[in-house]
Amino acid sequence: MVLRAARPLLSRAQTWTADALNPQLLKAQYAVRGAIPLRAGQIAEDLRKGVGSYPFDKVVFANIGNPQSLRQEPITFFRQVLSVLELSSNAGNHEHRKQIENLFPKDVVERADAYLQSGGLIGAYSDSNGIRQSREEVARYISDRDGYPASPDDIFLTAGASEGIANVLEALIANDNVGVMIPIPQYPLYSATITLCNGRAVHYYLDEENAWDMSLDELKRSIAAARNEGTDVRALAVINPGNPTGQCLSREAIENVIRFCNDEGLVLLADEVYQTNTYDATRPFFSFKSVLRSIPECSESVPLFSFHSLSKGMLGECGRRGGYMEMTNIDQSVRENLLKRASINLCASVAGQAMVGMMCQPPKPGDESYPLYNEQFTATFESLKRRAQKLSDAFNSMPGVSCIPPTGAMYLFPRIELSSTAQDAAAKKGLAPDAWSCSSRRDWCCVVPGSGFGQREGTFHFRCTFLPPEEDIDGLVDSIRAFQEKWVATYGL
Amino acid sequence: MVLRAARPLLSRAQTWTADALNPQLLKAQYAVRGAIPLRAGQIAEDLRKGVGSYPFDKVVFANIGNPQSLRQEPITFFRQVLSVLELSSNAGNHEHRKQIENLFPKDVVERADAYLQSGGLIGAYSDSNGIRQSREEVARYISDRDGYPASPDDIFLTAGASEGIANVLEALIANDNVGVMIPIPQYPLYSATITLCNGRAVHYYLDEENAWDMSLDELKRSIAAARNEGTDVRALAVINPGNPTGQCLSREAIENVIRFCNDEGLVLLADEVYQTNTYDATRPFFSFKSVLRSIPECSESVPLFSFHSLSKGMLGECGRRGGYMEMTNIDQSVRENLLKRASINLCASVAGQAMVGMMCQPPKPGDESYPLYNEQFTATFESLKRRAQKLSDAFNSMPGVSCIPPTGAMYLFPRIELSSTAQDAAAKKGLAPDAWSCSSRRDWCCVVPGSGFGQREGTFHFRCTFLPPEEDIDGLVDSIRAFQEKWVATYGL
Numbered sequence: 001m002v003l004r005a006a007r008p009l010l011s012r013a014q015t016w017t018a019d020a021l022n023p024q025l026l027k028a029q030y031a032v033r034g035a036i037p038l039r040a041g042q043i044a045e046d047l048r049k050g051v052g053s054y055p056f057d058k059v060v061f062a063n064i065g066n067p068q069s070l071r072q073e074p075i076t077f078f079r080q081v082l083s084v085l086e087l088s089s090n091a092g093n094h095e096h097r098k099q100i101e102n103l104f105p106k107d108v109v110e111r112a113d114a115y116l117q118s119g120g121l122i123g124a125y126s127d128s129n130g131i132r133q134s135r136e137e138v139a140r141y142i143s144d145r146d147g148y149p150a151s152p153d154d155i156f157l158t159a160g161a162s163e164g165i166a167n168v169l170e171a172l173i174a175n176d177n178v179g180v181m182i183p184i185p186q187y188p189l190y191s192a193t194i195t196l197c198n199g200r201a202v203h204y205y206l207d208e209e210n211a212w213d214m215s216l217d218e219l220k221r222s223i224a225a226a227r228n229e230g231t232d233v234r235a236l237a238v239i240n241p242g243n244p245t246g247q248c249l250s251r252e253a254i255e256n257v258i259r260f261c262n263d264e265g266l267v268l269l270a271d272e273v274y275q276t277n278t279y280d281a282t283r284p285f286f287s288f289k290s291v292l293r294s295i296p297e298c299s300e301s302v303p304l305f306s307f308h309s310l311s312k313g314m315l316g317e318c319g320r321r322g323g324y325m326e327m328t329n330i331d332q333s334v335r336e337n338l339l340k341r342a343s344i345n346l347c348a349s350v351a352g353q354a355m356v357g358m359m360c361q362p363p364k365p366g367d368e369s370y371p372l373y374n375e376q377f378t379a380t381f382e383s384l385k386r387r388a389q390k391l392s393d394a395f396n397s398m399p400g401v402s403c404i405p406p407t408g409a410m411y412l413f414p415r416i417e418l419s420s421t422a423q424d425a426a427a428k429k430g431l432a433p434d435a436w437s438c439s440s441r442r443d444w445c446c447v448v449p450g451s452g453f454g455q456r457e458g459t460f461h462f463r464c465t466f467l468p469p470e471e472d473i474d475g476l477v478d479s480i481r482a483f484q485e486k487w488v489a490t491y492g493l
Numbered sequence: 494m495v496l497r498a499a500r501p502l503l504s505r506a507q508t509w510t511a512d513a514l515n516p517q518l519l520k521a522q523y524a525v526r527g528a529i530p531l532r533a534g535q536i537a538e539d540l541r542k543g544v545g546s547y548p549f550d551k552v553v554f555a556n557i558g559n560p561q562s563l564r565q566e567p568i569t570f571f572r573q574v575l576s577v578l579e580l581s582s583n584a585g586n587h588e589h590r591k592q593i594e595n596l597f598p599k600d601v602v603e604r605a606d607a608y609l610q611s612g613g614l615i616g617a618y619s620d621s622n623g624i625r626q627s628r629e630e631v632a633r634y635i636s637d638r639d640g641y642p643a644s645p646d647d648i649f650l651t652a653g654a655s656e657g658i659a660n661v662l663e664a665l666i667a668n669d670n671v672g673v674m675i676p677i678p679q680y681p682l683y684s685a686t687i688t689l690c691n692g693r694a695v696h697y698y699l700d701e702e703n704a705w706d707m708s709l710d711e712l713k714r715s716i717a718a719a720r721n722e723g724t725d726v727r728a729l730a731v732i733n734p735g736n737p738t739g740q741c742l743s744r745e746a747i748e749n750v751i752r753f754c755n756d757e758g759l760v761l762l763a764d765e766v767y768q769t770n771t772y773d774a775t776r777p778f779f780s781f782k783s784v785l786r787s788i789p790e791c792s793e794s795v796p797l798f799s800f801h802s803l804s805k806g807m808l809g810e811c812g813r814r815g816g817y818m819e820m821t822n823i824d825q826s827v828r829e830n831l832l833k834r835a836s837i838n839l840c841a842s843v844a845g846q847a848m849v850g851m852m853c854q855p856p857k858p859g860d861e862s863y864p865l866y867n868e869q870f871t872a873t874f875e876s877l878k879r880r881a882q883k884l885s886d887a888f889n890s891m892p893g894v895s896c897i898p899p900t901g902a903m904y905l906f907p908r909i910e911l912s913s914t915a916q917d918a919a920a921k922k923g924l925a926p927d928a929w930s931c932s933s934r935r936d937w938c939c940v941v942p943g944s945g946f947g948q949r950e951g952t953f954h955f956r957c958t959f960l961p962p963e964e965d966i967d968g969l970v971d972s973i974r975a976f977q978e979k980w981v982a983t984y985g986l
Contacts, residue, residue: 016760016796018826020727022667022690025830033621033836041620069617071626074582079590083576089567096573097598103592124562125804125811127534128526159652159814162838170689174515192837196663234513267509303509311618318618319843321652321814336517343526343687345655349842350812480630 031452038366040446054445067316084112105368126345130157134357141360146290161307164325167395179231184454212245229276235267241408244463248283248408273309304328315382322352394477414439422491434460523944531941547677551939560809577605598861621836623650627850632854634673639783654800657818666692672724679830695719705738728760733769734901737956741776741901766802775902797821815845887970915984
């Protein structure tokens with residue numbers, strides 16, 4: 001008999017506080033929306049209301065990949081299709097639908113009807129793995145991209161990539177001894193979810209000296225160390241292009257990872273949400289699926305989940321919460337359990353599901369909507385590329401800062417030198433040195449300290465998106481430079 | 494040293510199967526989308542393709558509260574506002590926005606602009622607790638409904654009610670000894686989530702003899718039995734109006750529950766997603782919040798979460814995944830952890846968030862959109878009321894079936910008599926008797942066996958929504974009656 005159980009948690013005199021919560025929730029951390037962005041939000045609110053005194057008149061949120069909040073234009077075709085869907089229903093067309101149909105290109109109306117005819121009523125729950133039309137569009141995209149077949153039956157439409165990743169991690173972590181290999185630095189969804197599921201994050205380090213490359217030796221070191229501590233390593237997660245590190249993996253690096261998973265019996269999670277965000281022609285994107293299929297001895301054996309999202313690319317439709325997961329070499333019994341898990345959440349937003357289909361099958365040359373689509377896509381792409389270069393050059397010209405120019409994704413992860421004086425000052429505040437540096441900033445750019453993503457002991461970084469509007473970049477650079485120069489003058493290098 | 498950990502999970506000769514998965518995922522059940530609905534989906538697909546041989550030419554999905562899939566019309570105002578938002582962006586209006594503005598009532602455009610001006614860009618991540626405009630609209634709705642103040646700071650916008658409920662349960666279940674009291678019958682999100690979190694579901698039975706009422710004696714019996722087994726009972730969940738049972742709780746019953754939670758130190762979860770689905774003027778809806786505030790000795794002490802959703806009511810906008818959670822008497826330290834949890838998922842669909850605001854502040858008398866809104870709302874409401882009555886009368890006229898007429902929600906939960914012959918036959922198939930009965934059906938109505946919701950030992954039920962279109966109800970009743978008569982003729986009563 002557990003005596004404690006017989007006592008109520010609360011009495012009239014007590015308050016229910018965090019002490020009583022799930023300890024895994026207490027431990028989980030998600031710095032991208034942590035203390036520093038929350039404080040920046042308060043400052044932005046103060047500035048809006050005209051209260052407080054700050055040496056700047058706005059805050060730029062470079063902490064999170066949220067393009068449309070920084071004035072990136074949505075792509076018109078996707079929005080027009082969704083407006084038609086908003087005015088459609090199972091019972092027939094609303095009066096206004098016909099009127100707006102006349103305003104829009106013909107391919108917009110055709111696409112909307114395709115969703116409607118295959119269960120894509122955006123006001124109704126869909127099947128838990130998603131509407132058929134979009135899953136077919138995703139499968140066609142993947143087979144065209146890879147040159148290997150893909151099936152709509154292998155696709156789940158998810159609430160962003162995050163939901164798919166979280167559900168797979170939850171399924172994998174069978175007990176508190178299970179380990180999942182994650183890169184360091186990593187996107188903190190991984191560490192947070194592994195903590196929530198009471199599993200073990202097994203760190204492998206990306207090689208900053210080699211432009212954040214993955215090394216097979218490091219994978220071997222990492223798994224051996226974990227097994228030596230009794231960890232039951234079951235899976236490996238890769239983010240390619242990297243977040244926060246911005247590197248595109250070479251084909252050879254991907255092959256190494258796949259062979260490693262095959263040799264070690266690991267399930268592979270490939271987070272490929274930045275697959276269209278690649279800026280260096282010598283470093284093209286290779287999907288894990290295509291490389292897997294090209295290695296005969298791994299092709300049918302390595303279980304692979306790959307993830308994609310509406311939130312990144314040139315769409316930046318973060319607020320939709322749309323994404324997909326493709327399953328390769330996943331046993332039927334596992335699929336059934338993942339479908340059951342998805343069904344407990346019912347389904348992802350159906351408008352988001354429709355947009356996932358459109359992302360994968362956008363207008364093509366010859367379609368009425370193609371010219372505008374192409375113009376919008378290209379303008380965003382070229383601008384991202386320019387901004388990445390400009391910000392990265394600027395960081396490299398500041399004292400105490402060095403930055404690997406990104407070949408992909410939406411982030412810079414510059415390294416900052418923090419002197420022992422600065423580190424001692426942070427220790428007195430009870431903060432990680434880089435967290436203290438980021439929270440001390442008196443420029444107007446909100447960034448996330450490297451400790452929120454993980455970094456080699458003794459090194460310090462921050463993550464900064466290159467999403468601020470082009471017209472703001474020069475001012476932003478001046479502001480960060482002024483802060484950095486003052487910092488170095490105060491604390492030394 | 495755990496030897497097993499040193500061996501890889503897979504080798505080239507092995508396959509990764511369900512045996513290796515998280516055992517809590519394997520145990521979780523969600524019958525609303527379980528084996529019977531999946532089979533019905535296959536039959537519907539066969540009928541669509543013209544393959545197979547069935548004694549009917551369509552399937553009606555009465556397994557799930559999904560109104561728009563059964564031809565319920567969406568409410569035009571909400572859809573028009575979202576169409577305008579689809580064609581808006583931070584960078585200015587798209588060319589077509591101005592054109593569609595001219596088609597729509599003025600209050601549609603004003604409302605869309607209100608969301609845009611408060612962070613409601615539907616393509617961008619919002620704050621993790623949701624956009625301010627909608628949280629303010631929710632708070633105004635609650636204070637008008639209850640006559641007690643409500644604050645936007647106490648509101649989280651969530652991906653349906655489900656996400657809020659799951660996050661609160663996950664936070665509560667600190668270890669495998671923690672129990673949460675849930676009604677039997679219940680909506681299986683509760684049992685599934687408690688299983689996933691490795692907590693203990695503590696059952697309290699609703700009283701079918703008294704129209705599914707809650708009894709204080711039963712609550713006391715239940716908590717005593719659980720504590721006697723060493724369970725650390727920390728929370729109590731109530732669904733009002735009931736799912737699957739359709740009852741509206743009296744004010745007195747609600748007071749009893751609140752006092753019980755106060756006496757026993759329990760956190761209270763009030764699932765109030767059917768708060769506008771009430772069909773009996775003598776049984777109006779009382780919110781737990783309003784009753785809590787009216788009891789001086791509980792008003793400031795009982796921690797209460799209440800949940801609402803876009804998916805039910807007269808909207809039936811299930812595919813949006815929109816809802817809200819209000820926190821009353823919840824400590825700041827708990828709120829911070831729930832905000833952190835929400836931030837790991839980033840945010841709920843922003844279009845859904847906007848619609849939650851509209852649900853709470855629909856057009857008012859005098860607004861240009863009010864007459865149509867009111868006509869649509871009333872037509873759906875009256876039709877639901879008629880369908881509930883008609884189906885419930887029909888069930889009560891069938892041999893071996895009895896049904897409490899619902900005063901709320903969207904479901905009937907008729908009791909069926911299954912003879913010992915029928916029970917033996919089910920046992921031979923390895924199925925629960927009601928699951929076998931439901932899966933044997935040769936009518937065209939897909940329903941969910943009572944065992945998916947829980948029921949008193951030795952009683953059998955099924956859940957049937959009253960959402961099928963009115964023109965289908967007579968045919969549906971004939972089909973169910975024919976099946977039921979044949980069943981009774983075969984197996985007796």
